[in-house]
Amino acid sequence: MKENESPADSIQPDSGFVLAGHFRENDSYSTSRPAGMKDWLIAYTIDGEGYFEVPNERHACKSHDIVILRTGTPHRYGTAEGGHWHFFWAHFDDAMIPRQWLPDSPLFLLSIDNESVRKRIHRAFMKILSDSRERGDYWNELCVQSLTEMMILLTRRRQSRMDGRVEETLHLLSRQMREPVRIERIARAVGLSPSRLSHLFKENTGLSIVDTVNRMRIRQAALLLEHTERGSSEIAFDVGFHNYNHFINQFHKWQGMSPTSYRKSKRGR
Known part of the structure; x- marks a missing residue:
């Protein structure tokens, strides 16, 4: 392997193949691809700082930043001067991911400010690494599933105004x-x-926080009423109501009818 060359430079993935790694590099690390690559790259910074350069742009990548680099984009990336860069990366074929879940820009960068999303992305990368190393049955399909989960999370965050x-x-x-x-x-x-x-x-x-929780509870209760044989009082407790009358009142508020009427209407259909 050439100096400062990424493993992905020497192993071009086949169609539908996920290639991933977990690096911690000092500031001597850099990779340059003037002609771009045949696949896409996703990189997630755990700590430290890296950078990505594409024509006319340079972006710093700090903790919890995620970058998606489009296929065919000339680029260079590496560790920021004087520091270290701890990150996950994965190369993948765009045929594996629905086009609407991939960004349109040559380089997309998003700072993940949601702790639960950070944890899910971290777990998804760890699962890709584990499955690709074990090479058990359906290992590549499992890698694709983890990659798909990340892309859905990022698409939802990219489109959200919340x-x-x-x-x-x-x-x-x-x-x-x-x-x-x-x-x-x-x-x-x-x-x-x-x-x-x-x-x-x-x-x-x-909505208020309390109203939101009650709506969550009633939505879950409605599913249980429709698809299980559990009694209304049991379901009320299952979803977090410890007062049955309060459950009845909230059910009327969010569904416009009693739990018994709701069950009959769904079963009747």
Whole structure:
């Protein structure tokens, strides 16, 4: 392998093949491809700082920044001067990913400000590395699934106009749906005061945090009523209501009918 050459320069992926790595490099590291590559590149910075250069542009890549480089784009990348760059990378064929999930620009950079998305991207890269090293049955299909998960997460974040801290709050609420709502704890987790979080949340979603949790609970209850034989009181407890009358009132509010009527209407259809 030539000096400062990436493994992907010497191993061109076949169609549908994911090639990935996990590097920690000092500032002597750089890779230059004046003619671009036949595949796409995605890179996620864990810590330190790197850079990407494409014609007429240079972008710094810091912790939790993710870069997608389009096939055929002339580029150069490496570690920022005087530091280190700790990052995941993967090359992939665009035939593996629906076109609407890929950015249009030659270089796309997004700073991931949502902690749950950071964790999912990190896990997805780790799964790609693990599956590609083990080479068990369907290993490449598993790699593609992990890559697809990342692309869906990035597409959703790219298209969303919602504040990242509100998105993180929604994720925390969904995980803690059965628990009492503790706005102070959630606010600490997303780095805001309770009053600021409540205002920002209502501004972004149109609902209060409490209303959002109750709507989540009722939506889940509606699915259980339609697709299971569990009784209404059991379902109320399953989704986080400890007072059955409160469950009935909330169900009327969000579904416009009682749980019994809802079940009959769905079963009747």
